[in-house]
Amino acid sequence: MTDTPTDDVKPSFRSDVTVELVKHSAADSDVLWAARVSTAGEQSLEELTKDPERSKGLINYLMRDRHGSPFEHNSMTFFISAPIFVFREFMRHRVGWCIAGDTEITLESEAGNLRRRSIAELYKLWRSGVEDRLPHSAGGVTWHARAGKWMAQVRRGETNHYLGLYENREAAESAVAEFREQHPSTRIRKLESVRRNHVRCYDEETLLAQRAKIVDVIESGVKPLIKITTATGKTLRCTIDHALFTPEGWCKAGELVVGDSVLVAGAAPRPSQALVPPSLRRGIGVWTSMRRETLIKEIDTCHLCGQDFPREQLALDHVVPVASDLLQALDEKNLAPACEPCHAVKSAGEQALAPRGGEIAKAVPDRIVAIETAGEEMTYDLSVEGPWHNFLADDFVVHNSYNEESGRYRELQPVFYVPGEDRKLVQQGRPGKYEFVPGTEAQQEIMERSMQESYIQAYERYQEMLAAGVAREIARSVLPVGLFSSMYATCNARSLMHFLGLRTQHEQAKVPSFPQREIEMVGEKMEAEWAKLMPLTYAAFNANGRVAP
CATH class of the missing domain: 3.30.1360.170 (Gyrase A; domain 2)
Known part of the structure; x- marks a missing residue:
């Protein structure tokens, strides 16, 4: 409890x-x-x-x-x-669980619309915010593989300014910051905010597509990568320790071999029930929340797990899901208390968002046909909300790697x-x-x-x-x-x-x-x-x- x-x-x-x-x-x-x-x-x-x-x-x-x-x-x-x-x-x-900067992450709106951004671009926008007041000069800190050092450079106007090679990233960033401080600019870059973005993820039991909010985007350092190619032509470059979802469960990329299958973005025939539009779902949610005080006792029992909770830790759950029978959505007899963890899992699985009219988005197996080394470069990772800590990277279902209280x-x-x-x-x-x-x-x-x-x-x-x-x-x-x-x-x-x-x-x-x-x-x-x-x-x-x- x-x-x-x-x-x-x-x-x-x-x-x-x-x-x-x-x-x-x-x-x-x-x-x-x-x-x-x-x-x-x-x-x-x-x-x-x-x-x-x-x-x-x-x-x-x-x-x-x-x-x-x-x-x-x-x-x-x-x-x-x-x-x-x-x-x-x-x-x-x-450490370990990271993907290449050009890996495309699938983002999903509340209405189910999809778009893709590279994880390196997400990292930049996540750190910069909506309005970036840093001097408008290109360049920055990059890894110079041949020298094995961090290179600092800045472009202002039509001139490139090479600031040197440094043993560690902090020193290179300090050089760039010092240059920009000495050469201020009044120009402001307008950047898109991604702080409220959601990624497409998957229910690990039903394999149906869901949404999860991005918690953080992380730059994880220069690391060696491998490239995995599947029978349908999908490719992913990641570290050997990054976890990929397979039909048998989670597996590290370095433990996979040619012939194994991984789960990737796909589709399945749509069940008979219709989708509930987001605006109608929100209205039903408001009506339901207004009945909490009268339908939930001060100490009540979760109808899903059978444990007792105080009222503030319970939500009203539609026993028969809204997506299954819209006629019961506003029937108080169809409402029962559910603790927050149980309610989150049940609600997320009740309505799968579909990319096309006759199908619903679902993770499907794809056989690996090649695994090869892919050099070393800067890597990145996402942290996403539960209950399923996964997301789509170049159409592969991969795991969020940060587990904090x-x-x-x-x-x-x-x-x-x-x-x-x-x-x-x-x-x-x-x-x-x-x-x-x-x-x-x-x-x-x-x-x-x-x-x-x-x-x-x-x-x-x-x-x-x-x-x-x-x-x-x-x-x-x-x-x-x-x-x-x-x-x-x-x-x-x-x-x-x-x-x-x-x-x-x-x-x-x-x-x-x-x-x-x-x-x-x-x-x-x-x-x-x-x-x-x-x-x-x-x-x-x-x-x-x-x-x-």
């Missing part, structure tokens, strides 16, 4: 983060086996029974010369508890972040060259007092709205980013090394990094767990300047 808001819940405060390794398949022998399979074939399996210590020279060679793929055949899943603002940084470095389906607990006394409080310098120094006792005192008072007031307003029956997804808007949340993060050794190179400071790092301390705390704990699993790989990572291969 979902928690109910109570008046005696008091906020608590923490200055630490927690990281737990919940499952893994990762060892140094995985690297050796993957490296030798190209020359030894089936005999490379013998490496799994040998002591990897004797082959630490090979691991060091692979790391030094940046042969990255042998470090990808492993997996680690961490459970992380940290402030929300840490996860906003973490999302930029999500949701404030839509449970009451968020009042645990907030307050930095400890060892956290440096004062920032000096300019962007890209910040330096943090310890604060005074007075600064520490005002920081702790201000944070705690703000947290307490915000949580009281959150509880007040819940008690008044305001939906959790609305009430959570008042909560600050210092609230603790939880998530699962899955990665392989190569992507974890990329994350650690950018989000931890280390004396052996060839390229210095200046991460926010809180995400560095997460990185340090992940690093400690990984070092125990793959000690030879970890040692080679440090010996070669902590640069991901």
Whole structure:
């Protein structure tokens, strides 16, 4: 049963983060086996029974010369508890589950109209918003594959300005920002907002098409890709860890072989019931919501799962779906209480939106005819709302890869972040060259007092709205980013090394990094767990300047 808001819940405060390794398949022998399979074939399996210590020279060679793929055949899943603002940084470095920038995402309007945009374009529009007041100059930061560095360049008017090559993205972005600050412009670019866009997704039980709201669009870094081609000519370029939907369930792209089938956008004959127009559906929804107070008791039972809930956590559900019998849509006898999770799943499956008159949109199997490597380039990913966390990428049904605690389906607990006394409080310098120094006792005192008072007031307003029956997804808007949340993060050794190179400071790092301390705390704990699993790989990572291969 979902928690109910109570008046005696008091906020608590923490200055630490927690990281737990919940499952893994990762060892140094995985690297050796993957490296030798190209020359030894089936005999490379013998490496799994040998002591990897004797082959630490090979691991060091692979790391030094940046042969990255042998470090990808492993997996680690961490459970992380940290402030929300840490996860906003973490999302930029999500590992594995990513697709190429030119991958087209299928968007769907409320009326069922479809259009496609590349995920790189979605990322740009998501970050820029409706009106972008940055100086109107083209260019920016791109990955220079031949040099193995980040290139900064800006075009203003008819002139190209090359700003140089940089070891890390932050330094290149800083150079571009500094140039634009020194060369201001009054021109404004008008860009389309995509913040309210929905993607086409699929009910994973019925395979019928649905809609899901985009939660975030993420740039995930330069990663190696594979290209999957199907019998109908569809192609998808993604990382080996990206999850694709198959007739047998979810499967990583790297585990698929020629002859396997994946689910892609398709159609099936329409059932006999007619679609309910969106405007009529909204009107029925208003009429139904007006009867909540009279038809739902203060404590009532969900007719779908049989559990008891307070009224504010229940909705009125049409027992006979509106799409099945429109005559019963306004019949109070056809209404029964349903908890929000059950109601969301049932409602989403009641009306499939169809692309053509005689058919309804449905995911269908398509056989794989080719799998090949597709180089390295910048990758992206989407995060979409449930209950089905999937979307269409170049017509392939793929999985949303970010799994964080949701404030839509449970009451968020009042645990907030307050930095400890060892956290440096004062920032000096300019962007890209910040330096943090310890604060005074007075600064520490005002920081702790201000944070705690703000947290307490915000949580009281959150509880007040819940008690008044305001939906959790609305009430959570008042909560600050210092609230603790939880998530699962899955990665392989190569992507974890990329994350650690950018989000931890280390004396052996060839390229210095200046991460926010809180995400560095997460990185340090992940690093400690990984070092125990793959000690030879970890040692080679440090010996070669902590640069991901």
